[in-house]
Structures are given as C-alpha cells and as structure tokens.
Amino acid sequence: MLQMVCLPGLLCDTGVFDPVLAGMDEPAQVLPVPRVASFDAMVAQIVAQLPDAAVLVGMSMGSYLALAVARQFPARVKGLVLIGTTAAADTPRAAALRVKVAAWAAREGEAALADSVADSMLSPARRADPALRATIRRMTESQGVDTFAMHQAALAERPDQTAALADILCPVLVITGTEDTSTPLGAGRAVAETVPNGRFVALDGVGHMPVLETPDLVARHLRTFLDDCLTLEDQAQ
Structure with missing residues (x-):
C-alpha cells in the first residue's frame, strides 16, 4: 500500500506540512530532516525510515533529498512531489555564500535569521503576514542556528542530479511559485520536462513556501497526484 512521506525544507520542522x-484525508508520515552535515548521510537516514512503497513529498531541501532517494532507491519510491526544487548542485559561489550566511546567522541570532527567511522566501504580497512570519520564527527557533549551519554545509556539497533525471521512472509532480526566487520557475520546469513522467504546476503569485502560503491549493494538487499514483499501482498488481 502506498504511503505519503513528507520531507521539510531548510529551517523547517515537521509542522510545516500541517496546513x-x-x-x-490521506494519512502521511512527516520525517524530520536529519541533523547531520552530510547530504549523503541525510539520504541514508531517510531511506532507513521509508515504507516499502512511498510517495515522497519534499519541499526545498526536502525536495533535493526526495530526488536523491528516488534516484538511488527507485523500487522504494512510487511517486515524487517536488515543491520549490532544482536538480542542479550549488555553484562554487553559491556554496561559499552558504558558509557566509551560516556565520552571519551564528552572529546575529535566530530572530534575525527568521526575519531574513521570511523576507526572502515568502512572496512580496505575503511578507508582512504576521501569522506566516510567526510560523517561520517558531520553526527557526525549533531548529536553531547550529542545525542551520549543518544543513547549509550539507546543501553546499549535494551532487548535481540533472543527468539522473531521465532514469526516474515514477510519476513526478513539480510545484513552483511564480514569485520563487530561490528555485525559479525554470529550474522546476526543467525537472518536470526531463523526467519521463513529469508534470509541472506554477502557482501564481506564490513564493518559495507554497505549503504555508497556499496550503489548500497544494493539498488539491497532492490529492489528484495521489489518486493517479494509486491507479497506476493498482494497474501494476
């Protein structure tokens, strides 16, 4: 039986998927991102917790991890939903910037880090939303700057997964906000167009965190995708 497994993004706890x-109505398991500084170690720890047949739903960092799991363990993954994603690795400049941002966060503290995340990840129309900013502040405090630094190090070393996209045969849904400046439309569309069975959805006026900005819309796309995956699974049996 298929089980939905959700993977949060950078500085997000498992509650990010609550909305x-x-x-x-479908049950889901939300796995916390392992608190390690190695991307490969993250993948290994996630795989150890997966059911035999999973539909992986990853946002941001969680989407990079979900992609890696599907690439390395295709028999375990029956569907992929990638929210705010890219298959590319960091450029050297981007990787170096992660080190600087982690050092800045350690110096300035969690409140400043949370404000920076809200200002850069939310769409312009939602950046002043007090409820969204409070959620980001709560998650930032629950994760802490030490975990943030570890995860930035892991992201900086993650591999480029572009060449492996053609080998991912399960259904793939990519969701990207049109106001996402972290993983722009072109990055997500490239993933959906390169995998053999991909679908791309652009959410108008939404930033890098659709699970917080438009959770009902994300849920609607998820329900449709899960129904399709269940139909394919029934046909295969």
Whole structure:
C-alpha cells in the first residue's frame, strides 16, 4: 500500500506540512530532516525510515533529498512531489555564500535569521503576514542556528542530479511559485520536462513556501497526484 512521506525544507520542522495535511484525508508520515552535515548521510537516514512503497513529498531541501532517494532507491519510491526544487548542485559561489550566511546567522541570532527567511522566501504580497512570519520564527527557533549551519554545509556539497533525471521512472509532480526566487520557475520546469513522467504546476503569485502560503491549493494538487499514483499501482498488481 502506498504511503505519503513528507520531507521539510531548510529551517523547517515537521509542522510545516500541517496546513497542507489538514486539507487531506490521506494519512502521511512527516520525517524530520536529519541533523547531520552530510547530504549523503541525510539520504541514508531517510531511506532507513521509508515504507516499502512511498510517495515522497519534499519541499526545498526536502525536495533535493526526495530526488536523491528516488534516484538511488527507485523500487522504494512510487511517486515524487517536488515543491520549490532544482536538480542542479550549488555553484562554487553559491556554496561559499552558504558558509557566509551560516556565520552571519551564528552572529546575529535566530530572530534575525527568521526575519531574513521570511523576507526572502515568502512572496512580496505575503511578507508582512504576521501569522506566516510567526510560523517561520517558531520553526527557526525549533531548529536553531547550529542545525542551520549543518544543513547549509550539507546543501553546499549535494551532487548535481540533472543527468539522473531521465532514469526516474515514477510519476513526478513539480510545484513552483511564480514569485520563487530561490528555485525559479525554470529550474522546476526543467525537472518536470526531463523526467519521463513529469508534470509541472506554477502557482501564481506564490513564493518559495507554497505549503504555508497556499496550503489548500497544494493539498488539491497532492490529492489528484495521489489518486493517479494509486491507479497506476493498482494497474501494476
């Protein structure tokens, strides 16, 4: 039986998916991102917790991890939902910037880090939303600057997964906000167009965190995708 497994993004705890899952009847397991500084170690720890047949739903960093799991363990993954994603590795400049940002966060503290995340990850129309900013502040405090630094190090070393996209045969849904400046539309569309069975959805006016900005819309796309995956699974049996 298929089971939905969700993977949060950078500085996000498992509660980041609560608004989406509240609009769905399907059960889901939300795994915390392992607190290690190695991308490969993250993948290994996630795989150890996966059911035999999973539909992986990853946002941001979680989407990079979900992609890696599907690439390395294709028999375990029956569907992929990638929210705010890219298959590319960091450029040397981007990797170096992660080190600087981690050092800045350690110096300035969690409140400043949370404000920076809200200002850069939310769409311009939602950046002043007090509830969204409070959620980001709560998650930042729950993760802490030490975990942030570890995860930035892991992201800086992650591999480029572009060449492996053609080998991912399960259904793939890519969701990207049109106001996402971290993983722009072109990055997500390239993933959806390169995998053999991909679908791309652009959410108008949404930033890098659709699970917080438009959870009902994300839930609707998820329900449709899960129904399709269940139909394919039934046909294969």
